[in-house]
């Protein structure tokens with residue numbers, strides 16, 4: 001029989017531990033927006049600044065699309081159930097590697113962690129971003145069976161978010177609770193309707209197309225710089241790299257499909273903060289979000305001058 005003091009002490013310890021566990025995970029930032037609006041790079045930098053976990057929900061739909069292409073399933077009428085079954089039995093993992101240096105000139109000096117996407121242990125980070133996947137992914141993501149299967153993966157990854165938080169927290173992140181940043185199309189509206197901070201990130205169609213084009217050209221430059229004896233240096237044919245106009249058309253088609261689908265369409269949540277970053281620097285958009293998060297966590301904003 002435990003003494004009354006022991007029982008009270010235990011209860012207090014339990015309450016304290018529960019509070020700690022909750023506060024480690026109780027701040028969720030949802031970032032939604034159209035294609036190439038900067039969601040993933042911003043979400044990664046925000047996660048690193050705050051020491052939060054990061055989940056790229058689009059990469060799960062991209063993995064489902066890769067599976068569909070590999071299994072030759074392109075008809076969502078007949079193939080839907082078997083693809084939903086495939087993705088729900090697959091192991092999708094998103095690994096975040098902290099970065100200490102800036103990655104592209106457009107991002108300035110802010111650290112943007114690298115993300116590795118594993119599908120059943122295979123690194124598919126590049127393969128899920130090919131034009132073939134880009135063309136099919138919105139169709140796959142409009143299927144309710146697929147969305148249901150992906151929802152489970154998203155929730156599981158969110159539950160594990162603690163282990164995927166960027167390990168090198170920025171110097172001022174130690175006074176903060178833990179949390180998770182997830183980006184996608186329906187995070188603030190469907191996946192985490194109770195998220196503490198919802199951001200809708202947008203930019204003009206042309207700015208988005210030019211940024212994607214820049215990104216592809218940087219990748220092309222990196223590939224071209226590889227030594228000729230490197231087997232991975234097989235330079236893709238020029239046709240693989242589309243023009244700005246082609247990219248703009250592809251983004252427009254995908255946005256149209258994402259906005260007009262029946263299941264969880266892309267919408268601005270009523271309580272979302274809308275940030276149009278057409279004329280913002282990367283640092284401005286990241287610090288706007290980290291300061292909003294800090295304020296809502298009851299902490300002093302850090303970058304009100306930028």
Ligand SMILES: Nc1ncnc2c1ncn2[C@@H]1O[C@H](COP(=O)(O)OP(=O)(O)O)[C@@H](O)[C@H]1O
Pocket residue numbers: 033034035036037038039040041042104106107211212215277280281282285
């Ligand atoms: N404010 C900005 N100014 C210039 N380039 C930006 C800005 N924000 C993001 N980018 C760049 O735009 C491109 C698309 O961003 P990304 O995060 O991949 O978008 P999404 O996840 O919405 O598709 C990336 O190359 C990123 O570095």
Ligand SMILES: Nc1ccn([C@H]2C[C@H](O)[C@@H](COP(=O)(O)OP(=O)(O)O)O2)c(=O)n1
Pocket residue numbers: 034035036037040057058059061062137138141142183184185186187254258
């Ligand atoms: N939460 C989400 C995330 C992505 N999707 C779908 C819709 C998008 O066209 C594809 C790909 O998303 P992703 O964020 O990787 O695309 P972009 O990086 O913006 O080009 O997945 C979705 O329906 N719901």
